[in-house]
Amino acid sequence: MPIDGLWSIGELAERAGATVKTVRHYSDRGLLPEAGRSSGGHRRYGPEALDRLLLIRSLRALGLPVPEAGRALDGPEALEEAVSGQLREVGDRLAELRWREASLRLVREAPEERRSERLRLLGAVPVPPDTTVLARFWRRVLPVRLPGRVVSSVLDAVVPGTPAEPTPEQVLAFARLHALVSGAGLGPAELRTARPLPDGEYRPAVLYEGLTEVYGAAWDAVRTGRDAAGAGVLDGFVAAYARALGVRDTPAFRVRLTELLAAHEGPLMVRYWKLAPVLFGPDEPVLGLLHHRLGASLRVQVGELTA
Template sequence: MSDDPNRLFTIGELARTSGVPVRTVRFWSDEGVLPPTTRSAGGYRLYDSAAVARLELVRTLRELGLDLPMVREVLAGRSTLSEVAASHVRALDAEIRVLRTRRAVLSTVAHRDTTTEEMRLMHQLARLSAAERQRLIDDFVSETFAGIEDGAPGAGIAASMRSLPTTLPDEPTPAQVDAWVELAELITDEDFRMRTRQMAVTGAMGGPAEPVPFEPATVVEKVGAAVEAGIAPDSPEGAALLAELLDGDYDAEARERLADSLATFTSRKVERYWELLGVLNEWPPFKPAVPAFEWVIEALRA
């Protein structure tokens, strides 16, 4: 480049000086981000040394991924470079999250026998925005707890059931992608929705009709061990364990009422909902309680 500050460059010279193709320089000039300084007697566009510096800035901004309207904002002084950079960082972060989610979906597909339809569903659900994911959960919870006062017994569970993380993790594991897909399928399951609604209504009315004579933690600990040991609910050992839990006289009718009350709040699908939320929120895993309560229900009816 000449040291003459007054030198003017044709489009071809400007392209050779900058290394930018002639057609790109001409396009940027047509779009107004690189206006000519003047024109020759023959009508050709000419550019001064300031245009050379402007061209370098335009090329840098374009290589960083800014579109021409955004470049125009910077050059016109309507947006500062730092403001535009911050906005672009946010856009890139969002794009990176989408790419990482796609990678997680493909990783999940690569490690299991997935049908084309399952892959399509996984990809569709994993790409939902945080607001769209939350709306699916909110709609389900709102329908489940419709007509139940916020202050009613058990109504507070609605807030917990909405606790979907605002975003899938930046690098969701295959397990988290699977959990989100399963959760989205679960909340459309009519049996699950009916059971959850039944629990919500019963809880809002004050809980089970028959008071529960034992702590849930005790059932999980003691009965869980019996389930693992293969002790049948209708066996002598099962009868002895049930008598220890009841710690009182329960005739056949009282046992049936207690079994019915427990059955209302015992659902593998509902417990699975909490397990899936735990995977997505990275909560510590918990020991399933439903198998132990199913054992108790069967023992009561034996």
């Protein structure tokens, strides 16, 4: 080190294993502290500049842009925030790559006569995919009078997430689901049949809050190896509809309810709940399947009552 304990820009660059151009760039951006100037007006740097330069180079090697690397020098919290941001970005890139890999495998493994169809399906899905279209579909299906908290709860339960490490089967299911809910033919008539009861004839919040509780009990039964429609769960299912319609639970109402459920089990929702389960995790309840099992149990019971 020179007598004054300071280095020229070239000496600093040499010690850091960087180019003079790089050091000058960082210095011009105010990222490297100058300890002074030589008699000729040249920049002089001390050990602090070397430490900061080495840190910037390390952050740049981890993929942080220069502005982010510069902000990370402001203290421990700034460094943690910058690294966390980069981790999120890397995670997004990995998710995109995994989705692309599964999509390519899906095309490669498809029979030749199905490849064009699958390519068209995949081409309509953004990469990485998101569930915006699915959520928008459900917002159109749900009653307009439903409170916001109930809407959020329903969306959390019926919109599957995108798998972190998708299989080709999951990519295909998502692409088909995406095509289903974004179809041009989803008019008011189709959406009405997707709703649990005729518009204007029931109290939506009462029904959805009641069904949320019932589905929770049904899922607990399934997880413990019991009948989803047993131990009062089916009675709770019927009671939720009865309360929403403002009527009593009677044998005659149960017959009527089977007819209402059949009328609102159109091809749109049947198709949705055939595709969606592939995308839910093993520990996530699939409400469409629980609803189907409860409805089927009710039909059996009604059949026994009317036999």
